[in-house]
Structure formats: C-alpha cells, structure tokens
Amino acid sequence: MNSMTRLSETLRKKLVQSLCEKGVIQSPAVEQAFLTVPREAFVSSFFEQSSGSSLLWTQYDATQMSEADYLEQIYLDQALVTQLNERKMPSSSSSLPSVMAKMLEALDVRPGQRILEVGTGTGYNAALLAVLTADPTAVVTIDMDPSLTENAAQVLHEVVGSGIRVVTGDGFYGAAAWAPYDRIIVTASIPTIPCSLVDQLAVGGKLVMDLQGPLASGFLVLEKTYDGVIGHFLPEPLYFMPLVSEALSVPEPVSVKSVPQSGTFLLPESHPYPGILSNTDFRWFFQWYLPGSRVQSLKRRDQKTDQMMSQISVSDAQLAAIVRFLKHPDQMFWSVEIYGTSPLFLRLLDAYDAFLSLGEAAPSYYQVQIENGEKALCIDGLKLLF
Incomplete structure (x- = not known):
C-alpha cells in the first residue's frame, strides 16, 4: 500500500466519522459503503467557479496540485462540478457526500435487492449501491449523456468489477428491461413523479428522489404497497441539477409585452x-x-x-x-x-x-398519493394534483 492509498483511506475515515457524528450516516451498511469506495477514482478532475463571474471556471486535477492536496479536496463534504455544458454551466457533478448518505439511508438498501439509479453522473453513487446490495449485477444505472455513461462504466469496472449495468438512455422512462426494482433512486431533480418509475417499482419497494417544482424542493420517499402508492417528505430539501429528458419541457414565459x-x-x-x-x-x-x-x-x-x-x-x-x-x-x-x-x-x-x-405547514407535513395514475399532494383534506 503506497502513501497516497493510505492517505485516501485516512481521509475517507475522517469524512465518514464526521458524517456519523452529525447523524447523517446512521447505519453500519452505509458507513461501510463510504469507507469502501474511493471517491477519487470517480472524480479525476473538477471545476471551481472563479470569483466575480458565473461563466469563468478553473479545472483542477491531480497534476495541477499535489496529490495530497487533491485528495483533501475530494474528501471534503462538498459537491464537485465535473462537467460543464456548451454554455459553461454545470451539467454533471459528484454530489455532497452528506446528501448522498441521506438519500442512501432513506433508500434502506438490503443485500440482494435490485436497484435502479436514474442519473449515473460519475458512477460513484452506483458503486456505493453495489456495496449496499452486495451484488453488482443487481444494480442498473441510467444517464442521458453517453460521455458520462462511457466513463462511469469504465471506472466502475476498475473499482467494483463486472456486473453493474450502465445504460445510456432517458432516465425519465426508467429501464423497463430489467424491472421490477426493489429500490429506485433519482439523483437529479424532477418536477413530477414519472409513472414509468412507479410502474417499475416492485410491491414493497421504495423510490427516493428530489421532487423539484419551479420554486422549492422536497426530499420525497415513496413506497409501493398492495394497497397503493404513498409518499412522505423528509424535513431537509434536496438540491440537484435538473434531469435532462425529452419528456420534460420548460413553458415559454409570458411577457408584459404580450398582454395588456x-x-x-x-x-x-x-x-x-x-x-x-x-x-x-x-x-x-x-x-x-x-x-x-x-x-x-x-x-x-x-x-x-x-x-x-x-x-x-x-x-x-x-x-x-x-x-x-x-x-x-x-x-x-x-x-x-x-x-x-x-x-x-x-x-x-x-x-x-x-x-x-393549513397552519403554514412545511413540506414534511404533506403526503403524496398515487391512485389510478392520478398524482396528488395531500394535507388536511386538501388535494393538490400535479
């Protein structure tokens, strides 16, 4: 074991200890997953925004700073932007480890369960899922961007080995070929709950996602039973980049020039x-x-x-x-x-x-109900369809 490998393990333990002390990591399984998977393997470089401009970014990798300093950055509890689009805006990132841990705790993966991840990104979260389910062949991860899936597939094979199925496609529609899934996790924000994901969720299964409207976000945990589908929101919101999908469109804004x-x-x-x-x-x-x-x-x-x-x-x-x-x-x-x-x-x-x-209720007081394809937020007898 070389010095950088030892440093990586030391920093990993330090991050995990911090997340445990904060109550973010609560289960031995999630703790072990974060201790096992090296984050740096999936983040070969990252971008930092230059002060004073939202369009100027500096890219860093282990060749531009000492390897030790690079590892220090990797194991901070921070999101790392890993890709910019043609408009110089972030289009992919490695999420905050604390946010990933909260979602994985809510997902409650058990050994042997089949898992679908929507939003492959770097592949780091898929590796954590493979450790949690103890069977890489039970994990399917899908992303719209072929450059992301190609890179993630390669790194996952190097770190985890064979088995994880990395799919290039529109995650809004899930991955029906390998359904049903015991657990589905969406690591991108969506303004609705895709019916395809609900359909592909097994009875007794859970779906964890960021339900992101135009003004605010909710940390949704959805469960499917023989009686129907019901969900609740955890107190802290999630903030992810929007899911890229042909099924989602942004309405044209109305202008004062077009209405009297x-x-x-x-x-x-x-x-x-x-x-x-x-x-x-x-x-x-x-x-x-x-x-x-x-x-x-x-x-x-x-x-x-x-x-x-x-x-x-x-x-x-x-x-x-x-x-x-x-x-x-x-x-x-x-x-x-x-x-x-x-x-x-x-x-x-x-x-x-x-x-x-409604008593100025916070999002955690709302429930989601899905019946016959109708999706609604419910609170104190009020039903808001979406």
Missing part, C-alpha cells in the same frame, strides 16, 4: 405580498396550488427617475397574466401592476389564505 396592462394600485404596508414569496414553506405550497405560476425577482432601472427599483413578478403562462410588484428605494409601499384579464392577483390572495388555513 389592466390595472395598478398601492399595497398597504402590512400586506403579506410580496414578502411572503420569499417564505420557503409558502413557495413549496404555492407552486402546487398555482402550478402554472413562476416568480422572478430582479433589480431594474426606472427610466423616468433613473433609480434602481425592486421588481418581483408572478406570471402564469396558462392564464396569460402577470402580477408585478414594484418598489423604489424612497417608497414605503409596494405598487402593483396587473397585466392580462385573468384575476391572478385574487388567486394569489386565495393561495395565501389557504396556506394560513
């Missing part, structure tokens, strides 16, 4: 809007209560006064309507501009009243 202005007025100082739009629990509720709505905050220059003003817009492409909140730095009150003929502002008030009636 139909009103303007001042809000009283005590009004809940627009401040409530920064409340995480409200954002979670709001995105399902008004599923076509989007919220955008920015600073812009007023052409009349040349002052920078705050602007928060709520738009709904389905209703072809916009509510725009504006405030100058010398103003005490927010002004409101209404665009379109739909009563979107009244819908905002309804959403706030409904949120209060």
Whole structure:
C-alpha cells in the first residue's frame, strides 16, 4: 500500500466519522459503503467557479496540485462540478457526500435487492449501491449523456468489477428491461413523479428522489404497497441539477409585452405580498396550488427617475397574466401592476389564505398519493394534483 492509498483511506475515515457524528450516516451498511469506495477514482478532475463571474471556471486535477492536496479536496463534504455544458454551466457533478448518505439511508438498501439509479453522473453513487446490495449485477444505472455513461462504466469496472449495468438512455422512462426494482433512486431533480418509475417499482419497494417544482424542493420517499402508492417528505430539501429528458419541457414565459396592462394600485404596508414569496414553506405550497405560476425577482432601472427599483413578478403562462410588484428605494409601499384579464392577483390572495388555513405547514407535513395514475399532494383534506 503506497502513501497516497493510505492517505485516501485516512481521509475517507475522517469524512465518514464526521458524517456519523452529525447523524447523517446512521447505519453500519452505509458507513461501510463510504469507507469502501474511493471517491477519487470517480472524480479525476473538477471545476471551481472563479470569483466575480458565473461563466469563468478553473479545472483542477491531480497534476495541477499535489496529490495530497487533491485528495483533501475530494474528501471534503462538498459537491464537485465535473462537467460543464456548451454554455459553461454545470451539467454533471459528484454530489455532497452528506446528501448522498441521506438519500442512501432513506433508500434502506438490503443485500440482494435490485436497484435502479436514474442519473449515473460519475458512477460513484452506483458503486456505493453495489456495496449496499452486495451484488453488482443487481444494480442498473441510467444517464442521458453517453460521455458520462462511457466513463462511469469504465471506472466502475476498475473499482467494483463486472456486473453493474450502465445504460445510456432517458432516465425519465426508467429501464423497463430489467424491472421490477426493489429500490429506485433519482439523483437529479424532477418536477413530477414519472409513472414509468412507479410502474417499475416492485410491491414493497421504495423510490427516493428530489421532487423539484419551479420554486422549492422536497426530499420525497415513496413506497409501493398492495394497497397503493404513498409518499412522505423528509424535513431537509434536496438540491440537484435538473434531469435532462425529452419528456420534460420548460413553458415559454409570458411577457408584459404580450398582454395588456389592466390595472395598478398601492399595497398597504402590512400586506403579506410580496414578502411572503420569499417564505420557503409558502413557495413549496404555492407552486402546487398555482402550478402554472413562476416568480422572478430582479433589480431594474426606472427610466423616468433613473433609480434602481425592486421588481418581483408572478406570471402564469396558462392564464396569460402577470402580477408585478414594484418598489423604489424612497417608497414605503409596494405598487402593483396587473397585466392580462385573468384575476391572478385574487388567486394569489386565495393561495395565501389557504396556506394560513393549513397552519403554514412545511413540506414534511404533506403526503403524496398515487391512485389510478392520478398524482396528488395531500394535507388536511386538501388535494393538490400535479
């Protein structure tokens, strides 16, 4: 055993000990998986964002710093960006080990269980899954990007050996050829629960994923029984890159140039809007209560006064309507501009009243129910279809 191998094991133990002390790792099985799999084998290089610019990145590998320093970076509890797209935006990463551990604890893999991972990435998580199930042939991992799957397949073979099935394809549709699965884990955010994944989940199985709406995220654990499919949310949200899929499309935003202005007025100082739009629990509720709505905050220059003003817009492409909140730095009150003929502002008030009636509940108080293909978030008798 050379010095770098010993250092890797030492740093791995240090990371695992830290995650155990924080209560992130709770089971001996997950602890052993993280102790067994060398993260550096799957992260040959990573990118760090340059200060002052979101488009400037510096790539690091073991040739640009000492191998010891590189290993120190690898075994910090941090996400490592491993790929940039043509727009110089992150398109793949090795997730925070603490987030991976939380998902694996929630997944509760038992030896011999068949597992589907959606979002191969570097392959590191697939290696952890192979250790947990104690049978690499029981693991299927799928990713849309052929460059990722090709590299992951090679490294997985070197680290784990043969057996793990690495598939290039659209993970939104799962991998039906090897279903059913006892466990499914999605390491990318999705704005819905794909019916294909539910169908491919065995009775008694679990699905763990990041249910990510346009405004907030939920750590979903879904279970399938003979009586149906039900899910709950863990207290801490997850944050993953969006799943790339042909099944998912981003609606075109509605613009003030495309709809006429139909009103303007001042809000009283005590009004809940627009401040409530920064409340995480409200954002979670709001995105399902008004599923076509989007919220955008920015600073812009007023052409009349040349002052920078705050602007928060709520738009709904389905209703072809916009509510725009504006405030100058010398103003005490927010002004409101209404665009379109739909009563979107009244819908905002309804959403706030409904949120209060639910006791301003956090995401962990909601349940997911799936019946006859209908997916709904349920809380206190209220059912929100999505």
